[in-house]
Amino acid sequence: MGFWLFMFLFNLILPLMLIGFGRLFCHHAPSEINSVFGYRTRRSMLNQDTxxxxxxxxxxxxxxxxxxxxLSSAIAMIFLFSRKIDLVGRFGSLITGIQVVFLIASVFPTESALKQTFDEKGERKEPQR
Known part of the structure; x- marks a missing residue:
């Protein structure tokens, strides 16, 4: 039970961080472009607009x-309640790995949106008619 609870809580950390930083970045993005905190890619750091x-x-x-x-991580972990420790550990690690893959993949839609909206110099493209 103790290890299951540990893995359950561990698997909620990344989703909760995504929700928290998502809310923060939607409403209070870092005011100045910097190389320490924020969504930092070459295209996003071209200018203040990007x-x-x-x-x-x-x-x-x-x-x-x-x-x-x-939601999906919590539901998946509920199915592992009262299971053997090795199964909980392996499946919990798999869930964490899947979460990391989704985190990395989340960069691609943003980079695509930047590319569609801005040119290589960071100027907004004219709307297509």
């Missing part, structure tokens, strides 16, 4: 993704 756009986009993505991962 910086704000990227944070708002990744924030929305992370809020949704965090909620989906939170």
């Amino acid at each position: 910086w704000q756009f990227a944070h708002k986009h990744i924030g929305k993505t992370w809020k949704r993704l965090g909620l989906v991962l939170l």
Whole structure:
């Protein structure tokens, strides 16, 4: 029971962080472009406009993704209640690995949106007619 509870809580950390940082970046992105905190890619750091756009986009993505991962991880772990420790450990580790894959994959839609909205110099593209 103790190890299951540990793995259950451990598997909620990343989804809760995604929700928290998603909310933060949607409403209060770092005001200045920096190399320490925030969504930092070459394209997002071109200028203030790309910086704000990227944070708002990744924030929305992370809020949704965090909620989906939170619910699916909790439900998956509930099915492991009262199971053997090795099964809980392996399955819990698999859940964490899947969460990390989704976290990494969440960068691609934001980079795609930046590429569609801005040119290589960070200037907004003219709307297609």
